[in-house]
Amino acid sequence: MKRALITGASGFAGRHLARRLTESGTWEVIGLSARPHTPGSELHHHLVCDLLNAELTRRTLSHWRPDVIFHLAAASYVPRSFADPAGTLVNNAVGQINLLEAARLLDPMPTVLIVSSSDVYGLVHPDELPVTEAQPFRPLSPYAVSKVAQDMLGLQYHLSYGMPVVRVRPFSHIGPEQSDRFAIASFARQIAEAEAGLAPPVLLVGNLDVERDLLDVRDVVRAYEMVATPGLAGQVFNIAGGRSWRLRDVLERLLSLSSISIEVRQDPSRLRPADIPMLRGDATALRQATGWVPEIPLEQTLADTLEYWRRSVRGCRGGRSRR
Numbered sequence: 001m002k003r004a005l006i007t008g009a010s011g012f013a014g015r016h017l018a019r020r021l022t023e024s025g026t027w028e029v030i031g032l033s034a035r036p037h038t039p040g041s042e043l044h045h046h047l048v049c050d051l052l053n054a055e056l057t058r059r060t061l062s063h064w065r066p067d068v069i070f071h072l073a074a075a076s077y078v079p080r081s082f083a084d085p086a087g088t089l090v091n092n093a094v095g096q097i098n099l100l101e102a103a104r105l106l107d108p109m110p111t112v113l114i115v116s117s118s119d120v121y122g123l124v125h126p127d128e129l130p131v132t133e134a135q136p137f138r139p140l141s142p143y144a145v146s147k148v149a150q151d152m153l154g155l156q157y158h159l160s161y162g163m164p165v166v167r168v169r170p171f172s173h174i175g176p177e178q179s180d181r182f183a184i185a186s187f188a189r190q191i192a193e194a195e196a197g198l199a200p201p202v203l204l205v206g207n208l209d210v211e212r213d214l215l216d217v218r219d220v221v222r223a224y225e226m227v228a229t230p231g232l233a234g235q236v237f238n239i240a241g242g243r244s245w246r247l248r249d250v251l252e253r254l255l256s257l258s259s260i261s262i263e264v265r266q267d268p269s270r271l272r273p274a275d276i277p278m279l280r281g282d283a284t285a286l287r288q289a290t291g292w293v294p295e296i297p298l299e300q301t302l303a304d305t306l307e308y309w310r311r312s313v314r315g316c317r318g319g320r321s322r323r
């Protein structure tokens, strides 16, 4: 059995990846989280380790000696990065440096999957779509800059130390269990709350005039597992579907899954100082290296996401406040 260590194991993609690896029966799965949380059944071992603590990170890695590190831990909410640019950069870049420094001391060095983001491309002109991995970085948020740093640090550790690092740039991924700070999860939760009579039938939104290449999180973590192999060290892969959807149309599709009528209203506090107008990725390199193609259609992802929120809302009627 190979030993996988997942950072950010209690996050959205982290939980889906942990479940996938555990269920395959071929991995021993160790999950790291920065703060204590109730682990699901998807992990063999759950550890609390803040990557900003370099010494604890070093001791944790030298004790567990993973074969593969899936580095998913990061501050991922873009609006928060505008409010706290320094905190975002420190958390994402320094946390990763501590992880790579600890990994460098292991013999043999583990394979490390670095999760960058499609946000590194930022401002993309229509004639540049779909973007390949050669697209220049034009980051539009402090979060995107922190991902450029993570991406380049991954490359540097490979070039400087021969560490088997593979980098991925996933495009927007959505699905069940995503935090409702993010657009699609927020919309699905608001619909579920209105259906349950817990909130008025009014759905608050930000900027709907953006286009995103949307993927199901389960397809994304399948790609993470496929590329995390020393044979692909030094390479970088877009994880993209090659199609994009206008957010306004995605919201329409979600609303069509509900039987009640809901008014859509713009909430100015949901607008950002800058927003990526459109993103669509070319994942030819990934397909050629691994055979990966996305399998879950958007309709399925939206239905599963709404169903997840309907169940959560039923589970905590009258409980949490609305986002």
Ligand SMILES: C[C@H]1O[C@H](OP(=O)(O)OP(=O)(O)OC[C@H]2O[C@@H](n3cnc4c(=O)[nH]c(N)nc43)[C@H](O)[C@@H]2O)[C@@H](O)[C@@H](O)C1=O
Residues within 6 Å of the ligand: 075, 076, 077, 078, 116, 117, 118, 119, 170, 171, 172, 173, 181, 182, 183, 184, 186, 204, 205, 206, 207, 208, 210, 247, 270, 271, 272, 275, 276
């Ligand atoms: C690839 C990338 O993907 C994600 O980043 P994101 O694209 O910023 O995700 P989001 O769901 O917050 O926004 C998507 C779009 O939707 C617009 N939008 C409209 N109305 C609302 C709204 O009500 N809430 C939110 N959050 N956004 C809204 C918003 O202005 C933006 O244009 C992260 O995983 C990130 O970590 C990552 O790497």
